[in-house]
Amino acid sequence: MPRTPAWWFDGSPPPAWARLLAPLYAAMVALRRLGYRRGWLRRRHPGVPVVVVGNLVAGGSGKTPLVLALVEHLRAAGWTPGVASRGHGRHAPGTPRWVEAGMPAALCGDEPLLIAQATGVPVRVDRDRLAAARALAAAGCDIVICDDGLQHYRLARDVEIEVQDARRRYGNGRLLPAGPLREPLERAADCDLRVLNLGVSAGEEADATGSNEWPMWLLPGELRPLAGGRCLPLAALAGQRVHAVAGIAEPERFFAMLRAAGVAVVPHAFPDHHAYAPEDFTFGSPLPVLMTEKDAVKCTAFARPDWYAVPVRAQLPPGFWQALLARLPARAG
Template identity: 40%
Template sequence: MERYFNRIWYQTPDPPLFLVLLSLVYRLVTKIRKLAYQRNLLHTSGVAVPVLVVGNLSVGGTGKTPLIIWLVAFLRKHGYHPGVISRGYGGQLSKTSTPALLPRNANPVLYGDEAVLIASRTTCPVVIGKSRLSAARHLLLVSNCDIILSDDGLQHLALQRDIEILVIDGMRQFGNQHCLPAGPLREPLSRINTIDLLVCNGNHFPGAFRMDLVGQTLTNLLDQQQQPVSFLRDKPLHVVTGIGNPQRFFQSLKLQGLDFDTRTFPDHHNYTAANLQFDDDSPILMTEKDAVKCYHLANRKIWMLPVEAQFDSTFSDALKHLLEEKHGRLKTT
């Protein structure tokens, strides 16, 4: 099913008519919902601290998690104490209505791979919950954060936000530009016009700041040994992924001179030992998002490649300006 829709969304300019008709219904429902918020039939509520929402228009992976991690470091540099709210996709607790603060060494099966990755990389408080508003309120109750980053909350209109950042997949962009299910868009493309900052992952897009995800150092899952990516060159290699857009990861590895076969699973896949079994002793490589779910399966063959988001100074300057504009000041260290 996933392959079917990816082919229609990203390789076919004219989707089947029945999907276009369903897309029109979807757009009508989303428009009515938005009007309900605008006319106070549904209510938007704020919290006592600024809220920055990081989201996307298209389904699937665009690079939000590395950006959230970068934003946490940026905000700390300028004197803030950030916290993160997330749905906790893929985790069992994401199906419950009660918000939950991630404990130390949180289990990704319970809390979701992205939330656990953010918490482990940033050590900032992370709360997951179905309702972004409830999660934000809970975060303020259990932490001293003075600014909130909402992971993938662009369409969660119940939570008032101060700044919206939209992440665009530079490889696939917006596909055939249809809304679900005829295309990959959660909202019409015109939504771009209301966004504060556009970020394009790995490419240029009109009006967007370019973000590059750079990974140059491998880490072994068993003993945390580190090696340059060149360590795996000219070796048989298995690359295993369970992410939204694995092709972007594969392309980045090829650009670094690696040759490999692939084994792909759906986004947020929970791994078993059988998923990592091969008929040889060749090394296995995965993303850091996959790795947080595989430490209990670790052996010396398994490596991960963490990535860091990189921008030029224009993005930092634009974000500083927005914070000053919205709140009248920018904290400094």
């Protein structure tokens, strides 16, 4: 995936070609939304509750950590969740597939593989999110979490959750390609819950707002060695220099998290969903390598003993989970 255009977030004016194309994109979005509102295009429901996690802004905002937290909390509440995803960056994107722990990320996408390995729940990748949800329901899931499906209107949903990056917000507020918006700003008001990703600012107090916006913090866990062995606390590398690798939409968020833990970061940013090869790690100095879990699932096959994944856990206020469960229908049985 190409890097995010600078003008989306840095205040500089979009180039002329982007400003010319944005009205065409806006017209296409408006026509599609009108089609679903008027019933010209039909929404269909898979027969079990559907929770959609997505964003209005193109690129990452913290959806995957939230999906992992949703799986954990819904399972604790007695549900049997499954996850539907498109599987961005995979080979043969038109082929539906069940995701199995340990399979190559190229077959299913890095984020679905991470979710499958971290949770053990059924994960289905399919361009057609409705078909994926139906497959999950047929496999015994009584609730479906749709990862990054806010704009996939064909799949009827019970709860919509918008995730937003606290620092970048909506950028310049323009639609693609002049800005980062997939849909107009007013679309956010349709979402049942809005989550504001504050990153590692875990010490700050924040509450739900009148706009139904809930804070989310990302807390780092123990370092997991990719080549096997015992986990280490992140604090064990405090004061040490490390190579930090991030192939995500906003690599600086990962680097800042490590710096906040006292780690001296030598940053290496790669494009989102980058397909890693061993030569990508020819850094010239023999330091430990720390990377996101999303990157780690693509590097296990050639990992060295001093390479570590840094897991993060999403933390949200108890009121968020109460609000979510209140919006779901009664669980069958």
